[in-house]
Amino acid sequence: MERNFEKVEEILQKHGYKKENLIRILLDVQKQYRYLPEDVINYIGVALQIPPAKIFGVGTFYAQFSLKPKGKYTILLCDGTACHMEGSTALLKAIEEELNIKPGEVTKDLMFSVDQVGCLGACALAPAMVINEEVYGNLTPEKVKQIIKKIEEGEKDAQ
Amino acid sequence: MLSSVRQAIEFIEKQKEKRNEKLRDLSIYVCVGTGCTAKGAMKIYNEFQRILEKEGLIDSVKLSKLEEHESPLKRTGCCGRCSNGPLVNILPHGYFYAHVTVDDVSKIVEKTIKRGEPVEELLLFDPTTNQRVKTLEETTLYENQNFYIMEDIGKCECDNIEDYMARGGYSSLIKVLSQMKPEEIVEMVKASGLRGRGGGGFPTGLKWEAAKNSKAEKKFVVCNGDEGDPGAFMNRTLLERDPHLVLEGMIIAGYTIGAQKAYAYIRAEYPIAIHMFQKAIDDAKRLGLLGENILGTGFSFDVEIKEGAGAFVCGEETALLASIEGKRGMPRPRPPFPAQSGLWGYPTLINNVETYANIPRIIRDGVEKYRKLGVTNSPGTKMFSVTGPLKVTGIIEVQFGTTLRKIIYDICGGLVNGEEFKAVQIGGPSGACLSKEFLDMPLDYDTLRSADAMVGSGGIVVITKRTCMVEVARFFLDFTKRESCGKCIPCREGTMQAYTILEKFTKGKATKQDLENLEFLAKLIKTTSLCGLGKTAPNPIISTLKLFRDEYIAHLNGVCPSGTCTAFKKYTINEQICKGCGLCARSCPQGAITGERGKPYKIDQEKCLKCGLCVEKCKFKAIEIL
Numbered sequence A: 001m002e003r004n005f006e007k008v009e010e011i012l013q014k015h016g017y018k019k020e021n022l023i024r025i026l027l028d029v030q031k032q033y034r035y036l037p038e039d040v041i042n043y044i045g046v047a048l049q050i051p052p053a054k055i056f057g058v059g060t061f062y063a064q065f066s067l068k069p070k071g072k073y074t075i076l077l078c079d080g081t082a083c084h085m086e087g088s089t090a091l092l093k094a095i096e097e098e099l100n101i102k103p104g105e106v107t108k109d110l111m112f113s114v115d116q117v118g119c120l121g122a123c124a125l126a127p128a129m130v131i132n133e134e135v136y137g138n139l140t141p142e143k144v145k146q147i148i149k150k151i152e153e154g155e156k157d158a159q
Numbered sequence B: 001m002l003s004s005v006r007q008a009i010e011f012i013e014k015q016k017e018k019r020n021e022k023l024r025d026l027s028i029y030v031c032v033g034t035g036c037t038a039k040g041a042m043k044i045y046n047e048f049q050r051i052l053e054k055e056g057l058i059d060s061v062k063l064s065k066l067e068e069h070e071s072p073l074k075r076t077g078c079c080g081r082c083s084n085g086p087l088v089n090i091l092p093h094g095y096f097y098a099h100v101t102v103d104d105v106s107k108i109v110e111k112t113i114k115r116g117e118p119v120e121e122l123l124l125f126d127p128t129t130n131q132r133v134k135t136l137e138e139t140t141l142y143e144n145q146n147f148y149i150m151e152d153i154g155k156c157e158c159d160n161i162e163d164y165m166a167r168g169g170y171s172s173l174i175k176v177l178s179q180m181k182p183e184e185i186v187e188m189v190k191a192s193g194l195r196g197r198g199g200g201g202f203p204t205g206l207k208w209e210a211a212k213n214s215k216a217e218k219k220f221v222v223c224n225g226d227e228g229d230p231g232a233f234m235n236r237t238l239l240e241r242d243p244h245l246v247l248e249g250m251i252i253a254g255y256t257i258g259a260q261k262a263y264a265y266i267r268a269e270y271p272i273a274i275h276m277f278q279k280a281i282d283d284a285k286r287l288g289l290l291g292e293n294i295l296g297t298g299f300s301f302d303v304e305i306k307e308g309a310g311a312f313v314c315g316e317e318t319a320l321l322a323s324i325e326g327k328r329g330m331p332r333p334r335p336p337f338p339a340q341s342g343l344w345g346y347p348t349l350i351n352n353v354e355t356y357a358n359i360p361r362i363i364r365d366g367v368e369k370y371r372k373l374g375v376t377n378s379p380g381t382k383m384f385s386v387t388g389p390l391k392v393t394g395i396i397e398v399q400f401g402t403t404l405r406k407i408i409y410d411i412c413g414g415l416v417n418g419e420e421f422k423a424v425q426i427g428g429p430s431g432a433c434l435s436k437e438f439l440d441m442p443l444d445y446d447t448l449r450s451a452d453a454m455v456g457s458g459g460i461v462v463i464t465k466r467t468c469m470v471e472v473a474r475f476f477l478d479f480t481k482r483e484s485c486g487k488c489i490p491c492r493e494g495t496m497q498a499y500t501i502l503e504k505f506t507k508g509k510a511t512k513q514d515l516e517n518l519e520f521l522a523k524l525i526k527t528t529s530l531c532g533l534g535k536t537a538p539n540p541i542i543s544t545l546k547l548f549r550d551e552y553i554a555h556l557n558g559v560c561p562s563g564t565c566t567a568f569k570k571y572t573i574n575e576q577i578c579k580g581c582g583l584c585a586r587s588c589p590q591g592a593i594t595g596e597r598g599k600p601y602k603i604d605q606e607k608c609l610k611c612g613l614c615v616e617k618c619k620f621k622a623i624e625i626l
């Protein structure tokens, strides 16, 4: 894939080309591409004079980063203590049924991806999930299916 | 821009007058904390905006004597009762509305805003008295708490620096900069007895003293807002509802130890908290309370946010520092402690969000008032996030020494109907499970430690008969094994082994030898790991083995007493109900169900995978789980 690095340059500039800002740079790259593309990592490595292997090291250490493309809608399903005890496992099953993907995977059309996370800090509404920064709480498998269906319909209408 | 201490004091006085007037007048506070927002608080806010504008109420001088164009509609931070959200508080009456829907807004405008009457059916329900109450202060829930750092609940504007100053904010910073020497501040923090709220409970004053006494050309202040504990969200709440309180504490810390720069490490999973805190930094800079030559005193200080990227171990202080430097967040042995050698080798003071939030209050109110709250060795208050099948869940603030019973029954209204209390899990993955014998134990650092538990960051999860304690232990080990950074063998391999054994239990394959191995392993991991993650990882095992040993034994004998562990479930067809339609047999992926149409079907236990598909398929609810 041909990629121009204007966007990456912009991100690097925003963070002053500083090594110590690597995590933030990667977070911004991730926001831009929904994952950390290999060529972008190499590009950053050259720009900041960090060996790309080190950047991969950071990229694989933190849960936020992905070296594989994510969906347009990233579902973060909470499996923290409160959510687990209030039935997050059943929610995962509902997502699997609806989208045919497991945690860490993305749908073929790159529309949805799902990840299980530690805690979203919305425990009072357990079980909870976040789709692109929007928090959904007090979920049931039915509600999860409805939410996904609604997004799918919205996407169809937009086309 | 306030360029002198005198100007700042005058500015605060002016804001106070303004606020007093505001509180006498009409204002509508909509809670926009994470909990309420997830339940649609912004829709409520927008609907208020729409109706007030349509009715010409927003600019009406008759209704509000406020400055022209100042809207009576305000956003407030988490009120701690997230399960009752969205919440709306209307002043001056103080009518506190719960579960507000978009359709309710016009009713509130008609009755309360225009006529000053309450909308009865929306008033907060107090589960301890089974009555509706008019104001938040009237609830027993309120009475049993001690709002100290969460004061002004339901009537503070989280993203408004003027409002914060009107509530007494930044007066401590002004006092410190103009009247106190760093030594005096350290003495005051020491005398207050404040202990770190990040989990360990280390005396904050001693930490500040060490950082202050370290000699170096550069020093740093760090705020630990990682809060990776599953089940805990008080740091998030605090950053969202009163970011300036935390910021003020950090600036005071910077002045005290002689630092020029601070980092606030906040996890990326908390976008609203990051947004709020960034706004707080920008506003403080705009007013001259942060940045170059603060209030003309010659003290310069800068605060920057660093986003965490989702690794529990990054909450550990040395790992967090590595992460700020842009590296993998791996802990390193201490000493040297960060106060001697932290960021890039310079002395660094690192405290928790809630710890910093206590500082401005201690300086403003004095040590004596502070020590009136709590118990001798743990003064002050603690925020807890309480979750589980309770009537009220959310954030609470109580003084140290409060009992679990008070929290669960008097503040949170007890368990929802039919649920039976079994245990609480307190302190996250490093914490413990406490049985009902501990309900009357006072919660403070030392008492909890004597019970092999921890305050941790303050997550309390209530567990009922429905939940299997072995499964709880398995769940936490799954978490710590995944989050172990892998640097040392006892933690990396030990948690993996412990997990495997616990999984054998929940799958019904454990032996007596496994029980012994588990105990041995737990002790080994605890004593030989490098950082706090490994040292505390076995706590959930140790506490459940001690208090709920019978459940482990039951699993050895082929029974899961709570009926949670799927492996022990038995799917059977009730012959009385079964109509013999055969639907279940067709859906069973294992071919475990056989029978003849029209007659009761049967499940072959040997073949059954316990997937539960057949239960969903049977229209007559004939399949039972034992």
Ligand SMILES: Cc1cc2nc3c(=O)[nH]c(=O)nc-3n(C[C@H](O)[C@H](O)[C@H](O)COP(=O)(O)O)c2cc1C
Pocket (backbone or CB within 6 Å): B195, B196, B197, B198, B199, B200, B201, B202, B204, B224, B225, B226, B227, B228, B229, B312, B313, B314, B315, B316, B317, B318, B350, B351, B352, B353, B355, B457, B531, B532, B533
């Ligand atoms: C695995 C691990 C995770 C931790 N997570 C946090 C955290 O999320 N927030 C926090 O303030 N402290 C956390 N701590 C404790 C910190 O290392 C440190 O003691 C604390 O931030 C010091 O602040 P305090 O003195 O104000 O409590 C954690 C410790 C360990 C070992």
Ligand code: SF4
Pocket (backbone or CB within 6 Å): B313, B331, B483, B484, B485, B486, B487, B488, B489, B491, B492, B529, B530, B531, B532, B533, B534, B535
């Ligand atoms: S105890 Fe665990 S988390 Fe801590 S340094 Fe060792 S391996 Fe890493």
Ligand code: SF4
Pocket (backbone or CB within 6 Å): B573, B577, B578, B579, B580, B581, B582, B583, B584, B585, B600, B601, B617, B618, B619, B620, B621, B622, B623
């Ligand atoms: S689906 Fe229900 S009613 Fe039909 S055969 Fe199976 S158990 Fe009997």
Ligand code: SF4
Pocket (backbone or CB within 6 Å): B571, B587, B588, B589, B590, B591, B592, B593, B603, B607, B608, B609, B610, B611, B612, B613, B614, B615
């Ligand atoms: S639980 Fe699953 S495997 Fe067992 S009988 Fe029902 S459908 Fe078949």
Ligand code: FES
Pocket (backbone or CB within 6 Å): A078, A079, A080, A081, A082, A083, A084, A118, A119, A120, A121, A122, A123, A124, A126, A127, A128, B230, B231, B232
């Ligand atoms: S445990 Fe799920 S949001 Fe905290």
Ligand code: FES
Pocket (backbone or CB within 6 Å): B031, B032, B033, B034, B035, B036, B037, B077, B078, B079, B080, B081, B082, B083, B085, B087, B394
């Ligand atoms: S978010 Fe509104 S009460 Fe917690």
